[in-house]
Amino acid sequence: MIKNYTGQTAISKTLEELKDKDINRVFYVACGGSSALTYSSKYIIERDSKILAAEVYNSNEFIYRSPATLDEKSLVVVISHLGNTPETTAAAEFARDKGATTVAFTYENESPLAKASDFRIDYQYGPQVNPADSRNILIIQLTLGLLKIKEGHHKYDALVSSLPGLQYTVDKAIEKYTEKSIDFATKYQNEKMIYTMASGSNFGVAYTFAICILMEAQWINSHAIHAGEFFHGPFEVVDKDTPFVLLLGLDETRYMEERAQKFLNKYGEKLFILDAKDFDLSKIDIAIEGEIASVLHLYVLRALSREFAKVRNHPLETRRYMHKVEY
Known part of the structure; x- marks a missing residue:
């Protein structure tokens, strides 16, 4: 049953x-x-x-x-x-x-x-x-x-106790990055390629933004790069003209993301750095901050995707092939 x-x-x-x-x-x-x-x-x-x-x-x-x-x-x-x-x-x-x-x-x-x-x-x-x-x-x-x-x-109980404050936490995270989201989308709306990068519990969010938003919903070429793999090949594409979206979380792998950030700040220019340390986590149990950070990253990037859709006049629901042709 x-x-x-x-x-x-x-x-x-x-x-x-x-x-x-x-x-x-x-x-x-x-x-x-x-x-x-x-x-x-x-x-x-x-x-x-x-x-x-x-x-x-x-x-x-x-x-x-x-x-x-x-x-x-x-x-x-x-x-x-x-x-x-x-x-x-x-x-x-x-x-x-x-x-x-x-x-x-x-x-x-x-x-x-x-x-x-x-x-x-x-x-x-x-x-x-x-x-x-x-x-x-x-x-x-x-x-x-x-x-x-x-x-x-013990983290299950920590998460449950934090749920009542999650709406506030999400709203504050989106608000914190609203101006940066508008600026990044406006400046780089015509880019043909935007890379995304993260590690640990945040990598899935970087993948989602690259594959489901930039490629599927905005038709912008993209690729999700693991921060731990960045210096084993991908960093060779970095220059002042190549946009990157980098997520910095609060889990044990943050060091890899910070290392990538230092390199991007030195050799790159078109950057959207989304740092979980900027979030107001006052209503979240400290034991669960790392797990909540990945959720907040997702909400902020969804807000960024709406800015891209607006300035590019390309609704997020628009598709060329999905559910339209045989595949």
């Missing part, structure tokens, strides 16, 4: 159901931006868990590669906004055939993906939705909840 819950209730009820299940591996399976949202969770598990392993897979590759570790002790988290991505639905069915437990995050609770999963977590969507009810925070919350029920990890 499929269990269907919404928002915060969904997380607590699902964790209750998973508490007695023997789980040793978590697979996050999705495509595009939905997949990128899971990088923070993979980072959290790999850093903090002694009994769980984590993998991030593109939905199709998950099926074709058919990981040997996928079995009845696996939890497969499948994500699709509308729940109608065919390969993600197929991945959920594939995982269940292997005996794994599946949890779907989808906006549409009657979608094919929801019906193909053991549990489905619905979330709210839209500009007026409280960030605490958005899928990006709910995915992290589920991950931290797993660590709590399996290993007694």
Whole structure:
């Protein structure tokens, strides 16, 4: 029987159901931006868990590669906004055939993906939705909840106690970078290539901005660069004419981002440096600041994307091929 819950209730009820299940591996399976949202969770598990392993897979590759570790002790988290991505639905069915437990995050609770999963977590969507009810925070919350029920990890409670202040924190972060966002979008609206860079729990956000916003929604060439790999090839493209968006987070990998920033400041010029140290985190538990930083980066970059859409007269919903031609 499929269990269907919404928002915060969904997380607590699902964790209750998973508490007695023997789980040793978590697979996050999705495509595009939905997949990128899971990088923070993979980072959290790999850093903090002694009994769980984590993998991030593109939905199709998950099926074709058919990981040997996928079995009845696996939890497969499948994500699709509308729940109608065919390969993600197929991945959920594939995982269940292997005996794994599946949890779907989808906006549409009657979608094919929801019906193909053991549990489905619905979330709210839209500009007026409280960030605490958005899928990006709910995915992290589920991950931290797993660590709590399996290993007694403390960060789940720290996150829950911070949720009431998340709307304020997001609003202040966007406000802090509004002027910089308008300036960067206005100055570089005609650029043919913009690189993005981050590391650790923030890398998925950099990937999302590069692939889903700049390339998909604005038709600007882009590439997400891991800050740890920057000095192993990519830094050769840096000059005064090449724009970079760099995220600086609050997790353990910040040093790599700071090292990249020093180089960009010296040899680059067209820069959008988004530093989590600028955020007002007064309403966030200090134990969870690193995890919240990646969420705030995402919201600020969404605001930046709206500025690009405005000055370029290119709505974020405009597509040439997606859902328009056969592929």
